[in-house]
Amino acid sequence: MQLLPLAEAIATHVRDGQSVALEGFTHLIPFAAGHEIIRQRRRGLHLIRMTPDILYDQMVGMGCASQLTFSWAGNPGVGSLHRVRDAVEHDWPGPLTLHEFTHAQMAVAYQAGASAMPCAIMRAHAPTDLALLPHPATRQLTCPFSGVALEAVPALNPDVTILHAQQIDAEGNILIRGIVGAAKEAAMAARCLLVTVEEQVERFDAGMNAVVLPAWVVSCASVVPGGAHPSYAHGYYPRDNAFCQAWDDIARERESFLGWMRRHVQGSRDHADLLRSLGVAA
Amino acid sequence: MQLLPLAEAIATHVRDGQSVALEGFTHLIPFAAGHEIIRQRRRGLHLIRMTPDILYDQMVGMGCASQLTFSWAGNPGVGSLHRVRDAVEHDWPGPLTLHEFTHAQMAVAYQAGASAMPCAIMRAHAPTDLALLPHPATRQLTCPFSGVALEAVPALNPDVTILHAQQIDAEGNILIRGIVGAAKEAAMAARCLLVTVEEQVERFDAGMNAVVLPAWVVSCASVVPGGAHPSYAHGYYPRDNAFCQAWDDIARERESFLGWMRRHVQGSRDHADLLRSLGVAA
């Protein structure tokens, strides 16, 4: 485990054309890391995430991605991702190939990746048009004991998984508290695991059964206070729901989107600078 | 969720001929519940557990079981289970049919059961004689994407799973702390879930990510202090390693075994009484 400033961590570990999962389920979304990827102008990424939201809207709108693997793309409780829609509907700023799953499918796909399985299985249910997509990703299988119809889903093994977490301890272990989504599975499935954290502590104040990633499964970590804003870090700051609502207007038009990104992301040296520019820094 | 005295819980929910998993991985083994099953003279049980140890030695030796599904049967750090050996080697007190797996296979089998899957898959590795057993339980399968050889393991869904845990709260939720083994999976896989606990509290003093079984997945619970002895309950009492070592001599001969069981298990009204008879009660 290497502890590096975020810009160096991204420069060292994220390359054009890789598959990159910035995971997080509403909670602990690694916004700072995604913004740094935008600043460093990565291209042709295959973005992976169960719930692409504002961060992927920004990354897609800024032209970082050519593919998206996902199960639900929206601004939770608000509405559409206008930039993702623009990419899908009008190829702006470029075409975006979609690999579309359900939540349950992505969950088992990450689990399979985390377990070095080539695929996962789940119960097959009545046919939906997801099975008719141009790149149908699931296949039918039969239980060799019961004859029950099963569905096989290919494993997800991102080149890089990026998470945000609350703490790193003196040994480099990572603590996640609260809603974890599929973060652990995405972490264990990755070829390279980057983590940003709110703070470094000597020792965690957490029980034995806490969600901890051992230092030696982490490739690189960076201390980035506020690194999940406008999502949240339980115990540190709440979700910026007002910002999430405001994003709908910002992202609706290409012009206003680009203006906002130039001013706040590209115009900021780092995440602290960005939070100051948003008036969020205390 | 019903809160009942243990004797009533067992009388109500455990029937002759059922498949019963008293799970626990060295930690939190539901000894009190097992002893109550012995007192109530259940017969023909299909016992299930990854690591049958002293408790299953006692239950097999007392004639409760006709089948055993397991992956490792021994007295950890001490040696053989003499009563299980006697059943397998000499049909005493009756024949015992074995269904034998590896730890990894049982773990995924419980996971499958907990997920309503008819089977689980894992990577196939080089052939062992486990595949040649009289009742070979695993089947070969091929990954429909990669062609990789996989092994299918049938799901485990015990009629009854019995766990010991630290606490029950005012709503009937169950808290497990420390080593969990496959307890959660065995619980979720069960048709009926019985739990014994060290104590009832108003509210758990535990984090959001603690291992908790919601009241509504539990069929019945009983408050049984010391219910895991001679195994342990983290935060309450340690493993009685001296007893585990002494068991080797007690269980070696049929005579000494039956004498001990008569005196301490059948001769005790309940678990508190048993602990007193062992000189363990404080």
Add this chain to the structure above:
Amino acid sequence: MSAAPWSGDEIMTVTAARQLADGAVCFVGIGLPSAACNLARQTHAPRLVLIYESGTVGTRPRVLPLSIGDGELAQTATCVVPLPEVFAHYLQRGRIDVGFLGAAQIDRFGNLNSTVIGDYERPRVRLPGAGGAPEIAAHARQVLIVMKQSPRSFVPRLDFRTSVGYLTGAGSRRAAGCPGGGPRAVITDFGILRPHPETEELQLAALYPGVSVAAARAATAWPLQVAAQVEMLAGPEPHELEVLRALDAHTRQAHARPVRIAVPHSGPSPRGLS
């Protein structure tokens, strides 16, 4: 309905809440379903168990969440489990009594589209996609659908079938191996549609005060069947409206609260090896 002392959303929410029996285990989506479940919990069904797909089990939010994973949901939960467990141990295992769904389009058999309007490859409107809906639709013991009724959304033919209702009706869902019971009610801003017991085609089963059969039919782009007996639903009770509006008010307040994050003023980030 414009003269009524409640909004369309309010009567839909109250009507949805009334469908929930105390003690039921609900898989809750964000928005109106979340409001309905929490209204029910604070009125007639205090022991309702709410599971959000973020992994919060048995949650009791005091403030309605904006997202499925707000901190409030974790803070007030019996436990927070990893997301794969929610879908495997709870939903697929058949432990969910009621699943809530909404969509952009519904057909006469309660099949739903939340993927695209128009052609998949070059859609007119790209919608969020499947999320947890296909498995909720398949596995929940019963599904409640909440959608505003209009000819654009109640369509003869879906542009994309994301989640199954009764497929083509007449037992075809069960024959296809779906373990759950399918949509038992579609709650709209006109009333409630329920499946015909044999054909499984949705038919108008209940209406709100002051709403006509003709209006409900006009808002449906297929020839809407009408049940032999159309129930007249009572409007929201003052108590229900009060609780619901208080929930909404708390939520608006909470969501408007500015977020402040302590950020170090300068200095290099720590670095090192472990």
Add this chain to the structure above:
Amino acid sequence: MSAAPWSGDEIMTVTAARQLADGAVCFVGIGLPSAACNLARQTHAPRLVLIYESGTVGTRPRVLPLSIGDGELAQTATCVVPLPEVFAHYLQRGRIDVGFLGAAQIDRFGNLNSTVIGDYERPRVRLPGAGGAPEIAAHARQVLIVMKQSPRSFVPRLDFRTSVGYLTGAGSRRAAGCPGGGPRAVITDFGILRPHPETEELQLAALYPGVSVAAARAATAWPLQVAAQVEMLAGPEPHELEVLRALDAHTRQAHARPVRIAVPHSGPSPRGLS
């Protein structure tokens, strides 16, 4: 060896400990492997990562556990994960550098039997069974086997193949699709056997002070091959013996400590509904 200032167990433990490079991730079994790993951690390999199959990851016991799941292992761990995760996310995922195994029987290709002696259906000795061994044998990057050498245990033909070593040698293990590297060393009370680079048959590669090739051969029921160069192993250093004996002493003390449990004197158990 009776004249040596150490026991057979001690020199085996010290020799096993010396095989472990600092920082390696070890899947540890109970007994001698656990002693060896903790000896290594307290001497030359302070950053050794110990994983016990009970789910304790990165544990640092001060007292050697009697069982694989003693409280001490959980208390001192980086984290405690559910058992299915240990086997899936760590072992099957290929994150284990060194797996330790023992058995009742071993053959010349390092295949192991821990299931039965005699016929499976009516065994002479029923052994504990597979446990985690087959997957450790298959997936760990390398396997260290620790077994006392005798003609009863080092046999030409296993009564039951529980875990694979090199199968029938000469690349057959790799051909069968085993991802891990197989047994790199068999540490006995005579010395070390290692696989021949081509045939993969175990050959005598090292001996303890004062042990002869002839003695090692006499303790092996197949014609034991001998490496071109047989290394002479150094005996335990005083420092190593001191640490090991201190560990053992703490452990004996801890395990003899009587357990006392507070039990209510009488009164009915609580009952109720929730």
